[in-house]
Amino acid sequence: MYDVAIIGSGPAGLSAAINLKQRNKDIVWFGSPELSAKVQMSEKIANYPGLGILPGSELNEKFKEHADALGLEPINQMVNGIMPMGDKFSIAAGSDVYEAKSILLATGVMSGKTFTGETEYIGRGVSYCATCDGYLYKGKTIAVYCGSKRYEEEVEYLAEIAEKVYLFAGYKDCEINLPNVEIVSEKIDEIIGELKITGLKTKAVGASNKGTSDDRADESEILAVDALFCLRDAISPGTLVPGIEMNGNHIAVSRDMSTNIPGCFAAGDCTGLPYQIAKAVGEGNIAAHGILAYLSENK
Numbered sequence: 001m002y003d004v005a006i007i008g009s010g011p012a013g014l015s016a017a018i019n020l021k022q023r024n025k026d027i028v029w030f031g032s033p034e035l036s037a038k039v040q041m042s043e044k045i046a047n048y049p050g051l052g053i054l055p056g057s058e059l060n061e062k063f064k065e066h067a068d069a070l071g072l073e074p075i076n077q078m079v080n081g082i083m084p085m086g087d088k089f090s091i092a093a094g095s096d097v098y099e100a101k102s103i104l105l106a107t108g109v110m111s112g113k114t115f116t117g118e119t120e121y122i123g124r125g126v127s128y129c130a131t132c133d134g135y136l137y138k139g140k141t142i143a144v145y146c147g148s149k150r151y152e153e154e155v156e157y158l159a160e161i162a163e164k165v166y167l168f169a170g171y172k173d174c175e176i177n178l179p180n181v182e183i184v185s186e187k188i189d190e191i192i193g194e195l196k197i198t199g200l201k202t203k204a205v206g207a208s209n210k211g212t213s214d215d216r217a218d219e220s221e222i223l224a225v226d227a228l229f230c231l232r233d234a235i236s237p238g239t240l241v242p243g244i245e246m247n248g249n250h251i252a253v254s255r256d257m258s259t260n261i262p263g264c265f266a267a268g269d270c271t272g273l274p275y276q277i278a279k280a281v282g283e284g285n286i287a288a289h290g291i292l293a294y295l296s297e298n299k
Contacts, residue, residue, distance in 0.1 A: 001099045002028045004291055005091050007082075007240075008106030009074040010036040011277045012268025014063055015284025016104050016291070021070050023292060028091075028098055031074035035063050038108070039277060048278055059277075078233075080129040082241045084261055087298065095131035101298070102291050105241070105251060105259075105266040106284060109275065110234040115145075117191030118230065119239065125197025125227045128235055130154040133227075134161045140226040143200055145170065145188060151231035152176055158229060166200075166223060170232075189220050191228060199224045237270060247272065256290035257283055263298070265290055 004020055006013050009031020017029050034040065042056025051059065067073065077093040082103060091098040118126055127133040134157060142162045146155050147170040155176055159165050165181045167174070168188055176183065186202035193199070201220040237244055237251050245252040245260040250272040257265045267283035269275045 001088060002026050003295060004102050004104060005098060005100035006104045006106060007079050008108060010106060010108055010268055010280060012280040012284035013106035014067060015281040016267060016288040017072050018070060019285055019288035021072055028100060029072060029074045030077055030079050030093055033074060033076055035060055080132060092132060102263040102294055104287050104291060105237060105270055106268045107234055108269045110236050114236060115188050115191055121191050121193060121197050122239060125193060127227060127229050130158050130229055134158050137162055137227050139163050142227045142229060143225045144229045147232040154231055166225060197225065197227060257287035258290055263294055
């Protein structure tokens with residue numbers, strides 16, 4: 001069992017990992033080997049003290065050099081769920097399960113909205129993990145929302161299991177070409193069902209919700225499916241950690257970056273504005289010290 005599991009490899013996650021590593025804590029760190037895409041793509045950063053003005057790519061490279069020097073390397077697995085279990089946490093990542101005494105959420109902000117009905121049908125047809133839940137739908141008809149080309153391998157895996165796959169690609173140039181996979185040009189408008197999902201309401205891309213006769217907004221079509229797999233780069237914190245207190249779209253935290261769940265901390269953009277690198281690094285540092293105090297008190 002690990003002392004700490006850190007979810008997110010941006011500035012907040014890195015800052016916490018550095019501080020916890022220096023205090024000899026056994027950590028497992030989930031994120032991209034490239035660390036922060038947001039930092040990498042920034043044209044210039046002018047408000048990080050001591051570094052002057054520099055491109056984001058240069059700062060991200062410095063972040064990687066610092067992590068490498070300490071032997072810190074994030075595991076490139078998507079964390080699909082975190083379950084508090086008394087004095088520990090169970091973390092589902094890909095097809096693996098990890099255990100840790102404490103958690104740091106440094107997941108950034110989720111881009112894009114969830115689908116209407118998505119939260120209500122989690123565990124009743126909505127899944128975020130092809131490897132975990134795909135076998136439940138062997139020989140059935142499923143829909144897959146694929147938000148990035150990096151998840152096409154998971155779509156292909158689901159196609160091996162299901163009889164029929166309706167694929168909604170959230171990016172251009174989808175390269176999936178399988179006989180039982182139909183790429184749907186419409187967008188998902190709403191998830192419908194009773195005890196479980198029975199179908200999806202779909203609507204033409206660009207259609208309005210104002211219900212005019214010209215845009216045909218109320219002419220949704222129904223696609224009958226047994227499940228919807230949402231393959232995204234991020235999962236909303238409220239979905240990732242059942243019972244966590246939210247403040248709007250952000251995680252509610254105390255001064256030490258603790259959440260309402262004992263042993264669960266959060267830092268960075270996921271805790272709210274301002275979305276600044278310096279703020280994220282500072283919160284990661286505070287969270288690390290909060291975690292150290294928690295571990296000391298709960299030996």
